[in-house]
Amino acid sequence: MFALVVLGFLVAYLLILRGMRKPAIALALVLQLACLGLYFSHSYHVNWPW
Amino acid sequence: MSDQVDAQGAEAGGSRSVRALFRDNERFELLSGPRATGLVRALNYFGLIVPLLVVFAAIIVQLTGGELPCSHCNMERLGYFTLALGPALNLRFGIRPSHYGISLAGAMFLGTVSLDMMVRVAQDVGPAGWGPVVLGLHVNSWSLIISIVAGIGVAVMLLWERQFSLPPSLQTALSKPIGRLLLVALLIVIGVIAVDLISVIFECGPGICPDSPPDNYPYWPF
16 A cells, blocks of 8 residues: 555656646646555554643 | 625735835745746655655665665655655646645655654664764654655745745646656656555555664575
8 A cells, every 4th residue: 555655656757758637637746645545544642632 | 795895906916115015015026937847847846856865865875775664764755755756746747735735745754654663763772873974964864854845845835825825827837748857757656656655565565664674684585
């Protein structure tokens, strides 16, 4: 799963290299959501004082 | 009304007077068009290369020191990759606010993960901290500082409206056709991400990365 997100970044930069702007931006947005998912999947036991 | 003001400013040309900063009917221009283009280019190359240099240095330490990254450290690398996406888009396709927006999202993600890690270390380990120390600070602390500086940098760049209205001839010089320097920079970036991908495959396998860094690569086949 984590490797898939890193692969996504590799593809995003390859899209930029190939001159495909909108697919690169769309993929970047998807990757940001995936990063958030990864962040919450790695939840440590931090007692945040909400 | 605002169009009229803009038109008047354009007709009047730019002014270097500080007063022009505070008047709607005057346009403040400290640099000439080519110089402004050169500065935007230089700053964007800086924004493209520096985050990837940080990840590259971490990979070198990982390979030479044999210390594998924790899951938060791996996520911080993703923040650096996002941070560099905006400058890469700017240099390839021309300067646009949306490109800076992607970098800003990366800075926020990097800062969030770094802060989360710092709180966790403060809670579990205490003020002694955890991880390698560079120039007196733990690498995780550096990530938080870099994310804050990057966020401020992107905000300042977004305030510099002139770069979005540079003449088309200068904008073209920023992007197509892809220059040799940009090609080399992008290939370096892609190379660093490819090495990180190999590292993540051997450390994390098909799932998510382990919370505590393992002593050796769990998915190393040999």
